[in-house]
Each structure stands twice: as C-alpha cells, then as structure tokens.
Amino acid sequence: MIDLIGLAIAIPLAAAAVNMLVGARLGRFAGWLATGAMAVSFAIALGALLDLLSLPAADRAQVVTVAEWIRAGAATVTLDLRVDPLSITMAMVVTGVGSLIHLYAIGYMEHDPMPGRFFGYMNLFCAFMLALVLANDFLLLYLGWEGVGLCSYLLIGFWSERPEAARAAKKAFITTRVGDVMLLLGLFVIWIHFGSFDFDTVLGGEGSLPEIATGTATAISLLMLGGAVGKSAQLPLHVWLPDAMAGPTPVSALIHAATMVTAGVYLVVRTHVLFEISDVALTVVAVIGLAGALYAGFASLGQYDMKRALAYSTMSQLGFMFLAAGLGFNAVAISLLVAHAFYKALLFLTSGNVMHGLHDEIDVRRLGGLVRDMPWTAALFAAGALALSGLPPFSGYFTKDAILELASHDGEVWAYVLGSLGALVSAWYIARLFFTAFIGDQRYEGRAHEASTLMRAPLVVLAIGALFAGMWLAFTPEGRLATFLEPVVGTVAEGHAGPSTQVLVAISVVLTLLGIAIAWRLYRPAAAERWVSFPEREPGLAGALGHAFYIDDLYAWIVGTVGLGGAAALEWFDRTVVDGAVNGVGRLAVRASGLAPIWQSGKVRRYALSFLAGGVALLVFAAVRV
Amino acid sequence: MRTPIAYFLLLSAILFALGSASVLMRRNALRIFMGVELQLNSVNLTLVAFSRMHLELDGQILAFFSMVVAAAEVVVGLAIIVAVFRRTGTTDVDRADVLRG
Numbered sequence: 001m002i003d004l005i006g007l008a009i010a011i012p013l014a015a016a017a018v019n020m021l022v023g024a025r026l027g028r029f030a031g032w033l034a035t036g037a038m039a040v041s042f043a044i045a046l047g048a049l050l051d052l053l054s055l056p057a058a059d060r061a062q063v064v065t066v067a068e069w070i071r072a073g074a075a076t077v078t079l080d081l082r083v084d085p086l087s088i089t090m091a092m093v094v095t096g097v098g099s100l101i102h103l104y105a106i107g108y109m110e111h112d113p114m115p116g117r118f119f120g121y122m123n124l125f126c127a128f129m130l131a132l133v134l135a136n137d138f139l140l141l142y143l144g145w146e147g148v149g150l151c152s153y154l155l156i157g158f159w160s161e162r163p164e165a166a167r168a169a170k171k172a173f174i175t176t177r178v179g180d181v182m183l184l185l186g187l188f189v190i191w192i193h194f195g196s197f198d199f200d201t202v203l204g205g206e207g208s209l210p211e212i213a214t215g216t217a218t219a220i221s222l223l224m225l226g227g228a229v230g231k232s233a234q235l236p237l238h239v240w241l242p243d244a245m246a247g248p249t250p251v252s253a254l255i256h257a258a259t260m261v262t263a264g265v266y267l268v269v270r271t272h273v274l275f276e277i278s279d280v281a282l283t284v285v286a287v288i289g290l291a292g293a294l295y296a297g298f299a300s301l302g303q304y305d306m307k308r309a310l311a312y313s314t315m316s317q318l319g320f321m322f323l324a325a326g327l328g329f330n331a332v333a334i335s336l337l338v339a340h341a342f343y344k345a346l347l348f349l350t351s352g353n354v355m356h357g358l359h360d361e362i363d364v365r366r367l368g369g370l371v372r373d374m375p376w377t378a379a380l381f382a383a384g385a386l387a388l389s390g391l392p393p394f395s396g397y398f399t400k401d402a403i404l405e406l407a408s409h410d411g412e413v414w415a416y417v418l419g420s421l422g423a424l425v426s427a428w429y430i431a432r433l434f435f436t437a438f439i440g441d442q443r444y445e446g447r448a449h450e451a452s453t454l455m456r457a458p459l460v461v462l463a464i465g466a467l468f469a470g471m472w473l474a475f476t477p478e479g480r481l482a483t484f485l486e487p488v489v490g491t492v493a494e495g496h497a498g499p500s501t502q503v504l505v506a507i508s509v510v511l512t513l514l515g516i517a518i519a520w521r522l523y524r525p526a527a528a529e530r531w532v533s534f535p536e537r538e539p540g541l542a543g544a545l546g547h548a549f550y551i552d553d554l555y556a557w558i559v560g561t562v563g564l565g566g567a568a569a570l571e572w573f574d575r576t577v578v579d580g581a582v583n584g585v586g587r588l589a590v591r592a593s594g595l596a597p598i599w600q601s602g603k604v605r606r607y608a609l610s611f612l613a614g615g616v617a618l619l620v621f622a623a624v625r626v
Numbered sequence: 627m628r629t630p631i632a633y634f635l636l637l638s639a640i641l642f643a644l645g646s647a648s649v650l651m652r653r654n655a656l657r658i659f660m661g662v663e664l665q666l667n668s669v670n671l672t673l674v675a676f677s678r679m680h681l682e683l684d685g686q687i688l689a690f691f692s693m694v695v696a697a698a699e700v701v702v703g704l705a706i707i708v709a710v711f712r713r714t715g716t717t718d719v720d721r722a723d724v725l726r727g
Contacts, residue, residue: 597726600725600726601723601726602722602723602724602725602726603719603720603723603726604658604719604720604722605649605650605651605653605658605719605720608649608650608658609650612646612650
C-alpha cells in the first residue's frame with residue numbers, strides 16, 4: 001500500500017474537482033462523495049501504516065516517486081512522497097479526523113444551498129494538507145502549505161454574503177501571508193546553502209547531521225519558525241484565528257483545530273535537526289509556545305462566544321506543542337497534536353450542534369441548561385472537556401502533562417511552573433464553557449433540538465478517541481507512538497531532576513481539579529447573575545480578557561491609523577509632487593504650442609504682407625551685403 | 627535717342643507699388659487679383675526693358691513665359707474664387723479664414 005500513497009492525495013483531489021465542477025447537480029450526494037473519498041484516502045493511509053509497521057524500524061522511511069515534476073536546466077524536481085512514521089501519523093490524523101468531520105458536515109450543511117462548493121473546498125483542503133505532510137522535499141511542502149492557506153481562506157469566507165466572514169477570510173489570508181513569506185525566504189536560504197530541497201539532503205539522513213554553520217541554521221530555523229507561527233496562530237501572528245470562526249463549524253473543527261493549524265508544529269518537528277544545531281532557535285520556539293499557551297488560556301476566559309473561546313483554547317494547546325518541540329520533546333509534541341485533533345474537533349463539532357439546534361446562537365450568556373434539551377451533545381462536550389483538562393486517564397493527561405513532566409525531569413523549572421499554570425487555566429476555561437452553556441438555568445428562548453443521528457455518530461467515534469486514544473497509544477515517552485516516531489524525531493534522554501514522577505502526577509491532578517473548582521466557584525448556576533454581569537462590574541479586566549489584551553486592537557490601530565495615515569501622505573505626495581511635475585511639463589508644452597498659431601491667422605492679406613515684408617527684407621539684405 | 631532705362635524702371639516700380647497696395651488693402655478677392663496682375667505686368671515691363679538695354683531676347687522670352695503662366699494662374703485663381711463665392715456667398719478674403727491655426 002505504500003506505493004499507492006499517491007492515491008491518498010489524488011482521490012480527494014479528484015472528488016474536489018467533481019464537486020466543484022458539477023456539485024450543484026449532485027445535491028445531497030456531494031457530501032457522500034466527499035466523505036467517501038476521504039474514507040478511501042484513510043484506508044490507503046491505514047494500509048501504508050500497517051505496511052510500515054511490518055518493516056524493521058531502520059527501514060521505515062520509504063520514498064515514493066510519483067512523477068518528474070519540474071525540469072529546469074540541470075535541476076530536476078521529482079514529485080516524491082515520503083512515507084515515514086512522522087508523515088504517516090500526520091496523514092492518519094488528516095484522513096481519519098477528516099473523514100469523521102466530512103461525515104458530520106453532511107448533516108450540518110444539509111440546508112445549505114451550495115453543498116458542492118463546500119465539499120469541493122473541503123476535499124481540496126485535505127488533498128493539499130496530505131501533500132504538505134507527505135512531501136519529501138520543501139517545494140511540495142510549500143505547495144501544500146500555500147494550498148491549505150488558500151482553502152482556509154475560501155472556507156472561512158464560505159458564507160461570503162456575511163461581511164464578517166469575508167473580512168475574517170481576508171484577515172486570515174493576509175496575516176498568515178506574513179509568515180508564509182518568511183517561510184519562503186527560509187526556503188531560499190536552504191536552496192542557496194544546500195542546492196536542494198530534498199529532506200534527506202537538507203536534514204541529513206541516517207543519523208548524520210547536515211553540514212551547516214550555526215548562524216545559517218539559526219537563520220533558516222527562525223525564518224521557518226516565522227512561517228510556522230503564522231500558520232499555527234502563535235504570538236505574534238495569532239490574531240486571525242479567533243476571527244476565522246466566522247466559517248462553518250466543520251471548517252473550524254477540521255482546519256482551525258485538528259489539521260491546518262498543526263502544520264506549524266509539524267514543520268518544526270520535521271526540521272528539528274536544524275533547530276537543534278541552532279540553540280537560539282530552539283529557545284525561541286519554547287518561549288513563543290509558552291507565552292502563547294498562557295496568553296491564549298487567559299484570553300479564552302474572557303470570551304462569551306463559545307467558538308472564540310475554543311479558538312483561543314486551540315492556540316493555547318498549540319502553544320504547548322511548540323513548548324514541547326522547543327524543549328526537544330518532539331515525540332510528545334506530535335502525541336499532543338494527535339490527541340488534540342480528536343478532542344478539539346469533538347469540542348468544535350459539539351458547539352456546532354448547539355448552533356445547529358439554536359439558530360446560530362453561540363453566546364454562553366444566552367445559553368445555559370442545554371443538558372436538558374441536548375443530552376447527547378452535553379455528554380459529548382463533557383468528554384472533550386475531560387480529555388482537554390488533563391485528568392488521568394484521559395488523553396490530555398498522557399500528552400499535555402507528559403510535556404510538563406519531561407520539562408521538570410529535564411530541570412526546566414520555569415517551563416514547568418509556567419506550563420503548569422497554563423494547564424490550570426486550561427482546566428478552568430474548558431470547565432467554564434461546560435458550566436455556563438450546558439448546566440444551570442435556561443437563558444434561551446424556545447427549545448433546542450438535538451442533533452440528528454448522522455451528526456451524532458461521528459462525534460461518538462471522536463469522543464472515544466478523545467477519551468481513550470491517549471491511553472491506547474500510551475503516549476508516554478516510552479510509549480508506542482513515541483517509539484514509532486523516534487527514528488524520525490530523535491530520542492529524548494530522560495533526565496532525573498526535580499521531584500519524582502509520582503509527585504508530579506499528584507501536583508498535576510491537584511492543579512487540574514483546582515482549575516475546575518475555580519470554574520465551579522465562579523460559574524456555578526447559583527452565580528450566573530455574577531458572571532453574566534461581570535463586564536459591567538469590572539469593565540477593565542473583562543475588556544482586557546475579552547479583547548485578548550488588545551493585541552488585535554493594537555494591530556488594527558497600527559494598520560488602520562498609522563498605516564493608512566502613511567498611505568494617505570504618500571498618496572498626497574504622489575498626486576501633488578510626482579503628478580504635478582509630470583502634468584506641469586505637459587501643460588508647459590501646451591502653452592508653448594499655443595504661441596505658434598499666431599502666424600496662422602487664415603487672413604490672406606496678412607500672409608501677403610508677410611510675403612512682401614520677407615521680399616523687402618531679402619532685398620535690403622542683398623543691398624547691404626553689396 | 628534711346629529712352630533711359632531709369633524711366634522704365636520707375637514706371638515699373640510705380641506699377642508694382644500700386645499692385646502691392648491693391649493686394650494688401652483690398653478685401654474683395656477680384657480686386658486683389660487685379661493687383662496681382664498689375665504686379666506681374668510691372669515685372670514683365672522690367673524684363674522687357676532690361677532685354678532692350680542688353681540687346682538680347684532672353685528677357686522678352688521670359689516675359690512671354692510669364693504671360694502664359696499668368697493666364698493659367700488666372701484660370702485657377704478665378705475658379706477658386708468662384709468656388710469660394712458659391713460656398714460662402716462672399717468674395718471678402720478676410721472672411722475666408724477657415725485655415726487659421
């Protein structure tokens with residue numbers, strides 16, 4: 001099946017073409033076509049995974065050449081796909097979670113007039129995402145990278161008749177573009193230094209390090225980190241992610257939680273060799289991740305829009321992944337990525353159920369008590385929340401807390417302390433969402449209708465994954481996924497600094513329970529009046545949290561006021577000085593030419609007089625000469 | 627006794643001046659035309675006078691050429707004047723100024 005891995009990309013691509021060309025005539029069938037394509041793609045990826053597992057660990061990096069792609073002079077680029085533990089893990093997440101979300105979307109989008117366009121874009125996204133993770137060189141990776149950015153733009157703005165969706169789509173595209181340009185510059189440096197985009201050449205195969213100076217490695221790493229930060233919505237390019245929730249909820253779940261935003265983490269882990277040569281870059285990754293995890297955690301506490309709160313939660317979890325990668329715990333970073341894909345997709349889709357059942361109502365101040373009308377949705381959300389909060393034995397514990405545990409054992413005290421604070425806030429914000437939306441008094445009008453069976457079925461699968469995938473894959477450093485990934489991402493020598501593992505587990509559980517307790521204290525049904533009126537009582541704090549510490553507003557001010565002011569000044573200069581000079585020359589020529597026709601009076605007698613005067617002048621001249 | 631050349635030249639100059647004045651001061655195209663003829667004939671007179679002075683025939687021959695050309699010119703000129711008159715209803719040359727710049 002490894003040789004057929006190209007089909008895993010080609011089939012969703014073909015389905016996307018069919019859906020985009022004739023999707024309007026397919027009606028409900030469009031969704032089934034797209035879901036079927038994803039299921040086939042998943043089966044191929046699963047087959048490749050099983051084939052890979054049957055090989056000895058040393059041979060688990062297979063390159064499949066699909067075609068010769070570009071021939072320019074002596075340089076040829078072949079279209080190579082790489083099947084190794086890291087890429088196949090990512091492909092499994094994309095196709096597995098992707099299939100479930102496609103299935104859910106059939107129900108979610110059933111009243112939409114243009115399912116063909118929607119599912120076409122979704123399939124196209126999956127094809128690009130698979131190209132990104134299965135690429136064997138930076139060129140194909142970059143193609144996928146830009147492709148998923150395009151699909152993200154198209155899908156955020158899917159309801160283009162809504163101005164906020166169109167605005168959010170543009171914002172996402174332009175903000176990530178800042179990072180994409182940095183990634184492109186990084187690729188240029190790679191080409192200059194290595195003369196190749198091939199992973200084996202650039203990253204050094206078989207345990208050999210690439211020959212590269214520390215400074216160059218730092219430059220490449222930081223430029224690629226710029227791209228990763230843009231795509232993964234980390235500080236300081238995170239502002240697009242909360243707004244991206246204007247898209248349909250399956251899009252938020254697939255692109256802005258489970259897959260595309262993790263591309264940055266994948267890139268950092270894939271190129272970890274370069275990051276490790278440059279110690280500086282690695283530290284920057286850890287600092288950005290930790291800062292993002294804390295920042296987004298607190299920002300999530302101030303959101304009343306459920307999807308925005310989940311978006312900040314995604315950013316916070318991605319921050320933990322960057323922290324892990326920055327500390328060198330690549331296997332755990334990918335483990336968290338996998339677990340996060342399950343529980344965050346689940347959380348987003350349950351919030352989609354709420355929107356679907358309540359005519360797009362998503363503000364927790366106007367929800368409450370949903371557990372009575374939507375018991376399934378409430379239970380599924382609770383499962384996702386438990387997985388995220390990090391209580392053992394669920395997924396979050398085996399991944400997020402594994403990072404903190406490793407950090408402590410490595411003697412990274414600051415990362416452990418601040419990361420634990422982030423974990424506490426994670427438990428706090430997710431419990432807050434559950435308490436405010438699903439229990440207590442009903443604050444909405446009418447009745448919410450529970451999601452259909454078609455929409456519940458994929459959620460149940462996701463919930464099982466969210467709760468137990470962590471345990472099943474034993475996401476500990478010595479666990480199965482980590483061992484599987486080790487040939488690609490490197491091994492971590494476990495340290496023995498700080499308290500023992502048992503103490504750390506106890507601390508982690510206590511902190512998580514403390515977070516949930518804080519949330520209960522603040523948002524329990526009896527205190528509903530207090531938290532609903534919180535913005536009126538504490539406008540300063542609520543404003544800072546709700547606006548995510550005004551970073552977005554700062555950017556808006558910089559672009560809107562300073563940028564537009566500068567543009568206006570330049571426009572004035574252009575119109576007055578540059579255009580003035582050009583128009584002045586033209587006007588001068590017109591004036592000067594206006595003097596010429598004085599002679600062309602059209603009066604015959606004047607011509608005759610000139611004629612005579614000329615003759616007389618000639619005669620006088622001749623006489624004087626003689 | 628031969629008449630001195632100066633008399634001829636003086637008469638010619640007077641004729642040319644009268645012709646020029648007519649060309650410059652009249653507005654009627656026909657009168658301007660007459661002025662032009664006067665100028666041409668004054669020049670012819672000069673040619674013939676010099677021819678006699680030098681006792682050669684070149685000047686007289688040139689005068690004949692000049693008359694022939696003048697005749698042809700009258701044909702074309704009158705035709706133009708008639709055409710302009712038909713179009714504008716006037717022979718006032720100051721009003722035929724459509725070619726001004």
